[in-house]
Amino acid sequence: MELDFSKLDGLLPAVVQDARSDEVLMVGFMNAEAYAATLERGEVTFFSRSRGKLWRKGEQSGHKLLVREVRVDCDADTLLVRVEAPGPGACHEGYRSCFYRRLERDGSAAVAAERVFDPATVYGKDAKR
């Protein structure tokens, strides 16, 4: 089937979900090349909007995301990638999931998960996933 890369200037949002726990780990964007690389290698590869290039998750940290299944939504413009995540955490802040903060009604954010690794050790000071 044809994916619709037209809505976000060549990008699709890709939701990454742990295939065992069903936890949503992170959301990134893929262009056609990142999507092809993800399938080819079986490891989640995004297009980094800030750096303007492909970014294979775990290339620095070693915390790769291994593709188990790819789902596509009804409009063919969003992916759900179910993965095995053998590393301690997907988030460069040291958490299992990037969604470690809960937004409260007053607009504040509360940490709602435990830190599972020290980001400075894994990423150094220039934290980049």
Place this chain on the structure above:
Amino acid sequence: MELDFSKLDGLLPAVVQDARSDEVLMVGFMNAEAYAATLERGEVTFFSRSRGKLWRKGEQSGHKLLVREVRVDCDADTLLVRVEAPGPGACHEGYRSCFYRRLERDGSAAVAAERVFDPATVYGKDAKR
């Protein structure tokens, strides 16, 4: 905390996850107004890119998504909205989740979920969520 609406011209991707089953139901976009409406009413409200206006999920179908928790990611540019979904399905194609198709290695898509309602009955021919 401040959400970063700048990366997608005023929009944030919002992943909607069933708070009971942890199934990812859909992904939509929120602008600041849609986000405020979501919190205000406790029902998921998106900004429809195709129609250029707010779209309260379930306004036609009755299949509302009731907010149980909102999470924000490390970059404050993506939301994870955990919901109660009392309607039969979030997808306007008649499935529980919009991610009802699995992408196969050969590029084809296979339906991997059961249809739970008849979209023509709920939405009429002009299917619009």
